[in-house]
Amino acid sequence: MRYVLIVADGDIALNFVHKVLDDYSSNNFYIVLYRDSRFLPKKYPNTFRFHECDYTSTFRLESCLENNDIGDIFIVLQDEKEGDVVYEYLRKNYKKSRIVRSIHAPEISYETTKKSDGNLVIVAETNAVASRLLLRMPNVPVIPRGFGLEQGEIMEIGVPSGSIYAHRQINTIEQSGWCIVGIYRQNRFILATHDVVIFPGDILLVAGEPQKTRMIYNQIKADIGQFPAPFGRDICLILDMRLQPKETMLHDCKEAIYLHRHLKSAKLTIKVLHATDFETIKALEELKSEDIAVVIDYENLDFIQTLENKISEKVGFIIVSQEIFAKRAYRRALWESRLPVLKIGMYSLRPDNYDHTLSKQQLYTQKKMLYPPNVTASLLVSSGDGYRDSNIATLIFDISKQLCLDVAVYDFEPDGHFNNKIDEEFENLSRIFERKYTIQHNNIDNPIFHIQGLNKPILHFIPFRMSITRSRFAAYIRTQFESIACMDNTNPQLFIPVSE
DSSP, X not given: OXXXXXXXXXXXXXXXXXXXXXXXXXXXXXXXXXXXGGGSOSSOOTTEEEEESOTTOHHHHHHHHTTOEEEEEEEEOSOHHHHHHHHHHHHHHOTTSEEEEEESSOOHHHHHHHHHOXXXXXXXXXXXXXXXXXXXXXTOOBOOOXXXXXXXXXXXXXXXXXXXXXXXXXXXXXXXXXXXXXXXXXXXXXXXXXXXXXXXXXXXXXXXXXXXXXXXXXXXXXXXXXXXXXXXXXEEEEEETTTOOHHHHHHHHHHHHHHHHHTTOSEEEEEEESOOOHHHHHHHHTTOBTTEEEEEOOSOOOHHHHHHHSXXXXXXXXXXXXXXXXXXXXXHHHHHHTSOEEEOOSSOSSOTTOOTTSOTGGGEETTXXXXXXXXXXXXXXXXXXXXXXXXXXXXXXXXXXXXXXXXXXXXXXXXXXXXXXXXXXXXXXXXXXXXXXXXXXXXXXXXXXXXXXXXXXXXXXXXXXXXXXXXXXXXXXXXXXXXXXXXXXXXXXXXXXOOO
């Protein structure tokens, strides 16, 4: 029969023994060595044996423990010198047993002993109290104690309102070296699946490399304006020489560089498919820099193969031309990627005087953008589907914040039953992101005609629904706004993945 040995003295030890008696008496067989009569309860289960003795005496220890198989040992003593004596004897006689020792404060001598004894666990009282206090500190990651490495490989992270992770579907979040295990919501635990949506106020249970989980914690809690996170940290522009002339490709590159310089993008990769014109290739390769890579494909891969096999996991934002997006199979592949996609429009995002050779640091003077975008606002057309708008609203404000754009909402409901939740959602996000927003309710003017009647260019945000991947003929039959709006090439359009 294997026993758990507890050598106990002092108030902490007394509390520890009482907790074991109350909650875990049937889990193991216990031997408790003590000197203070307070440790002997009036009643105790037959899984416990209590011995009042001088545990610093080798003779007494041998007589109490003779012929007993000791698997785990807990030394919880007030006098640390007595603890040293007990530890030395027990380690000598129980070489393979795990010893858990309580000390008042960490010291170098104990750390040295711990390194030489792989079966020794040191619990410092000062560290334990400090850790418990730290768990109550706001904006500090909650790292479970008492199991695992206790280094942050398992962590609880609260999702604040306005976080880039709020209203995100789990399968749209890049999870490399870490993963979301589950969500605590309204006193319930929800196991993470690909279609679960994260809401403000949720607590994420994440697991992964400690360095990675701490980085994710900082992302979730970070200041607003983090796109392309959480989808990834890089941008990828895909060009196709079979579909695009040289002038269009160079124009698209400058658009992509402008976004890369003004968003929290770590790297821009320009992928060139079906390379045939060496003069164009040379012009594109001149755009290379420390954070801009130009990758020429000589394997003759098509767009879908490139998207499936050649896109880095770090990519969180894809940019394509009108010519590429016009192909139904390519739209389907982009939709399946679950990444935001920008379709470049006839109107440029970047201003005419923009110098694409400038670095990120050179583009701002006293936090003021030197080259504001050519578009005047971010626009979302809503059909009153509050859930859909919540699903992408945070991202709209995140991008608009970084590009210094105000947000406009066109709420179209033919029956006049407008959703008040949209007003509340956008007003709340407007305060968080410090961006102005306007909302126009209308039950008469079709949104397509509204956009066509705008005097100035806009950045049009569109939920990336599966209906967009259907043929144009099917789009006109179904008359779904997104399916028809995506055919408009006038304004730049940013398609945001949504759950359906």
